[in-house]
Amino acid sequence: MWQFRVFLLLMSTWGISSIPAHPDPVFSSSEHAHQVLRVRRANSFLEEMRPGSLERECMEEICDFEEAQEIFQNVEDTLAFWIKYFDGDQCSAPPLDHQCDSPCCGHGTCIDGIGSFSCSCDKGWEGKFCQQELRFQDCRVNNGGCLHYCLEESNGRRCACAPGYELADDHMRCKSTVNFPCGKLGRWIEKKRKILKRDTDLEDELEPDPRIVN
Numbered sequence: 001m002w003q004f005r006v007f008l009l010l011m012s013t014w015g016i017s018s019i020p021a022h023p024d025p026v027f028s029s030s031e032h033a034h035q036v037l038r039v040r041r042a043n044s045f046l047e048e049m050r051p052g053s054l055e056r057e058c059m060e061e062i063c064d065f066e067e068a069q070e071i072f073q074n075v076e077d078t079l080a081f082w083i084k085y086f087d088g089d090q091c092s093a094p095p096l097d098h099q100c101d102s103p104c105c106g107h108g109t110c111i112d113g114i115g116s117f118s119c120s121c122d123k124g125w126e127g128k129f130c131q132q133e134l135r136f137q138d139c140r141v142n143n144g145g146c147l148h149y150c151l152e153e154s155n156g157r158r159c160a161c162a163p164g165y166e167l168a169d170d171h172m173r174c175k176s177t178v179n180f181p182c183g184k185l186g187r188w189i190e191k192k193r194k195i196l197k198r199d200t201d202l203e204d205e206l207e208p209d210p211r212i213v214n
Contacts, residue, residue: 058085083112090117098129105131128169147173 058068065082072078091110094103103110104119108130111118121130136142138157139150146159161167161174164181168174 083114086114090115100129100131103129105129107131127171128167132170145172 065078068082069078072081089112091103091112094100100106103117107125108119108121111120119128119130124134126132126134136144136157138144139152144150144157144159148162148165149160151158151160159167159172162182164176164178165174166177
């Protein structure tokens with residue numbers, strides 16, 4: 001009798017151990033997958049047929065100017081976005097060698113650009129960085145303080161430079177942009193002229209006066 005019981009016990013144990021275990025699923029549920037993987041695109045279905053998305057085109061990926069223009073649909077808004085997107089906000093901090101603590105020296109509004117910035121000066125201030133107090137309202141006195149040209153305009157006078165020059169930071173002086181700008185001789189020409197003048201002066205001193213003087 002006991003032998004029969006042992007036989008039944010062995011058979012039941014073998015039956016339980018022989019049942020195959022449920023295999024692990026190959027694919028995870030969407031809830032579990034989203035905990036591990038980030039959903040990359042805002043509009044993943046028929047992407048090229050959908051309207052431009054700032055998140056999809058320029059945040060999740062690196063976009064170019066044409067893609068940004070498709071999103072904003074006009075040049076002004078595209079440029080305003082692109083200037084900061086391309087190289088950051090140049091107005092956030094002035095360069096290390098800047099002459100003021102703020103981009104426009106506290107006397108103007110900074111306008112961000114690509115690789116640089118410009119300043120729109122408050123009334124009474126001028127210069128590239130609005131660092132100089134306005135002293136001339138028109139061109140009547142001392143050429144308006146301009147080194148080259150003084151131009152009368154509705155909002156005041158403006159300095160300009162001859163070809164081959166550009167305005168210096170004070171927007172009054174002019175600095176050359178080429179090797180031989182208009183009105184300026186090359187160094188070797190200036191040196192040659194000095195030598196020629198020296199030789200001419202020496203000949204004038206040595207040559208006797210042909211006039212007869214009583």
